[in-house]
Each structure stands twice: as C-alpha cells, then as structure tokens.
Amino acid sequence: MKGESFASTKNRTRYSRAKCLFFKFFTPFDIILAEVGPLESLRGLLILFVLMGHAIVGVYRDLTFLVPLLRFVSPSVFVFVYLFGYSQGRVKKNPLKILQKASSFFHFYLFWASLSFIAYVLLDGEYTNVWVTKRVFSVDDSILKKYLITIFSFTGSWQYYFVLVVMILLLISIFIKDPRKILPFSFAGAVVNSSFVSFWFLTKDRLLPPIEGALITYLNPVHWLFPFLMGYKDAVERKKREPRKLSLFLYVFLFAIGSLEYWNAYGKFHTLLGVDQFSLTGVLLGIYSIEVFTWLAEKVNLSFLKRMGRYSFLLFMIHMPFQWMFYVFLDTFVDLPEWCWVIIMVVFSLMIMEILLKLARILPKPVRKIVIGA
Numbered sequence: 001m002k003g004e005s006f007a008s009t010k011n012r013t014r015y016s017r018a019k020c021l022f023f024k025f026f027t028p029f030d031i032i033l034a035e036v037g038p039l040e041s042l043r044g045l046l047i048l049f050v051l052m053g054h055a056i057v058g059v060y061r062d063l064t065f066l067v068p069l070l071r072f073v074s075p076s077v078f079v080f081v082y083l084f085g086y087s088q089g090r091v092k093k094n095p096l097k098i099l100q101k102a103s104s105f106f107h108f109y110l111f112w113a114s115l116s117f118i119a120y121v122l123l124d125g126e127y128t129n130v131w132v133t134k135r136v137f138s139v140d141d142s143i144l145k146k147y148l149i150t151i152f153s154f155t156g157s158w159q160y161y162f163v164l165v166v167m168i169l170l171l172i173s174i175f176i177k178d179p180r181k182i183l184p185f186s187f188a189g190a191v192v193n194s195s196f197v198s199f200w201f202l203t204k205d206r207l208l209p210p211i212e213g214a215l216i217t218y219l220n221p222v223h224w225l226f227p228f229l230m231g232y233k234d235a236v237e238r239k240k241r242e243p244r245k246l247s248l249f250l251y252v253f254l255f256a257i258g259s260l261e262y263w264n265a266y267g268k269f270h271t272l273l274g275v276d277q278f279s280l281t282g283v284l285l286g287i288y289s290i291e292v293f294t295w296l297a298e299k300v301n302l303s304f305l306k307r308m309g310r311y312s313f314l315l316f317m318i319h320m321p322f323q324w325m326f327y328v329f330l331d332t333f334v335d336l337p338e339w340c341w342v343i344i345m346v347v348f349s350l351m352i353m354e355i356l357l358k359l360a361r362i363l364p365k366p367v368r369k370i371v372i373g374a
Contacts, residue, residue: 039083042297044305046080047312048346049073051319054159055345057272058324059338067262071255071285074276077162078227078286079293080312084166085228088173089235095174102170108317108373109163110151116321117150123325154219159320161218168221169228179233183226190226194280201265201275208274217278227286243291251288258285311353314372318356319349 053073056066063070121143149155154164176182197217200208208216217223234241258281265275276282297305308315323345331341360368368374 039086040306040309041301042294043080043083043309043312044307045293045297045300045309046076046083047308047315048305049076050159050316051323051346051349052342054320055323055327055342058327059341059345061338063266063272064263067266068255068259070272070276071259071262074258074282075286075289075293077277078283079290081165081169081224081227082231082286082290084169085173085231085233086235087231088170088228089179089232093174093176098170098174102167104369104373105163105167105170107370108313109154109160111370112317113151113154113160114147117147119321119325155214159316161214162316164219165221165224169224172221172225172228173232176229176232179229179236183229183233186222186226186229189222190283191280193220193222194278194283197274198261198279198281201261201268201279205268207269207271213274217274220278223278223283226283230287230290241291241294243295247288247291251285251292254281254285254288257281308350308353311357311372311374314356314374315349315353317373318352322352323349 050073053070053076056070057063060066154160193216197208207213233239258279261275261279261281262272266272277286326348327341327345330344336344356372360372363371
C-alpha cells in the first residue's frame, strides 16, 4: 500500500508539474484570464463601465450632474490596457504567436468596422453619428476611398482606435526584456504628454484639432505604453495590487480634482472628448483606479460579469455603432426617460453578444474567430 501511495503521489506531482509548464509556456492570455476569476470579473466590470459611459454620453443632453459618475468610470480603458499588459507578461514570449494574435485582432476589427461602414452607407448617416471619416478627413469621394480611409485610419467608430493601440502594444511586447527598466521612461512620457493635454484644456478656448488631437490622445502609443508596462511588470513580479489607506486617500483626492477638471472642460467645450482619459489627472487617477476597481470586482464577483469579461473585446467592438443606431432609430418612435434609454442600450449590447455567441456555435472555427474574436 505504501508503494502504491508513493507511486500515486509521484504521478500526481508529475501531472502538476506538466500542467504548470503547459500554462506557463503555452496558454494564450484569454485562457489565463479565464483561469483567474477575479480578473475575469474585473474585465466584465470594466466593459460594463464602458457601455454605461458611452450610453450616458450618447443619450443625455446635459451631463453637468453626471460628471462625477463619468469621472469614476473614465479610467476603465486605462485599466483594460493594464490587464492586457498583465496577461502578456504571464506567457512565454513567442514573436510568431504575437504576430498571429495581432493579425487576428485586425481581422476581427476589419469585420466589424466593415459592417459599421456598410450600415452607415445604407442608412445615409441618418442613424450613425459615430462614423467619423467624413467629419475628420472631409472625405466626400468614392465609396471605396471612404471605406479604405475609414478602415486604415481606425476611425470607423469612436472606440475602434483601441484595436490599433492593442496591435502596436503587442508588437512592442516582442522587444520587452525587463519592463522594470523602461517603465520609468514610459511614465515620464505619459506625464509629459498628459501635461500638454491638461495645459491645452486649461488655457485654450477650442478643442484639439481632430487629426493632431487623435495622435496626441487616443492613438498615442506613448500614453498607452505606460499602463501596459505596469501590467507587464506586475505579472513578471507576480504582484497583486490591493487597496491601501494611502492609495485610497490619493484616489479620492485625484477623483475630486478630476471631477473639477471635467466640470471645467464640459463648461467650456460642452464635451469631454480628449480630456476624458488623457489629462495628467486622468493618468494618475488611472494608476490608483487599478486597485479600487480590482477590489470592487472581487466584491461583486458575479457570474454575468465573468461572462462579460470573457467576451469583453467583442462587446467593445459591437457596442458603440450598433447600440447607438438602435437608440436613435427607436427614439424617433418611442419617448422614454434618458435613464431608461441608458439601460436599454446596455441590455441591447448584451443581447447582441449572446445572439452572436449562439450563432458562433454553428460557424467554422476560422469564421468564428473573425466574428466573435475567440
């Protein structure tokens, strides 16, 4: 019996080692995050904040009293990028796999950006103000030219810039050896860039120019590299960020300053575009929001949040153009309170996600990856 017990223990040890090696070297980041419940819940909470924030901005005509709520959810994409860096730091670096992943992101984006463009053209822009190519580039030529500029400028919908950011960060990760050495330089770059944005919004009476503003803010790798490297470093060090008294105090302080910054920007420009995530206060608030959002996700560790987290990138791709078109179309026939429309828009995005997931079961795997990204 002792011999059998020893053999059984030995086999279990071998199995555990093999399992650890498999997950250490071969597991893609989506599977890793699926193995860690709190991280999946955190991604679900973040995408819920994104859906809610975009719905509020799209529906409410006066955001003055909603500024604190919008300031609270504004670091969601910053924390998303942190988690993306964290996931990349947990897997063995394989340049070919990274290139394949970047390619799959682009194909996924291409499918949904094309659908968004087609919907805009068919509806003649009546229900889709999120398509911005004509507004930004003043393009009024052939459909093909409009389409190509829309796709390759990543402007088919206001949030599609994020796909280009993800692809750039993936390619940068190939060259990262020790994130701790370059993180201070990345932080300095983010501070300089965000200080310029803050200075502009405090001293100017006009918004940043569309193209230059996009390159300074939403499409700027310098800004997004900082949270990515933070996550990458924490994964290498196996560090978990948990709320501390000092960090909570700083979070509350920055949240208050950031809310005042929001009120000032909204009062001057009647929009939060540009200042929302890219001011100096926004960057600093994003750092401490990682701990706060992580704690919050652990407290509300619900199954539907985990499911949203598992397919958060799909929700990110579909929600902006299609929930907006759904709202504007129905709003012409049904008169409902603004808060009710926010709930309906969020629920509609979740319904579309579930329909797509059920449809994906009958699709071939290559097509499924293009449609739902997984």
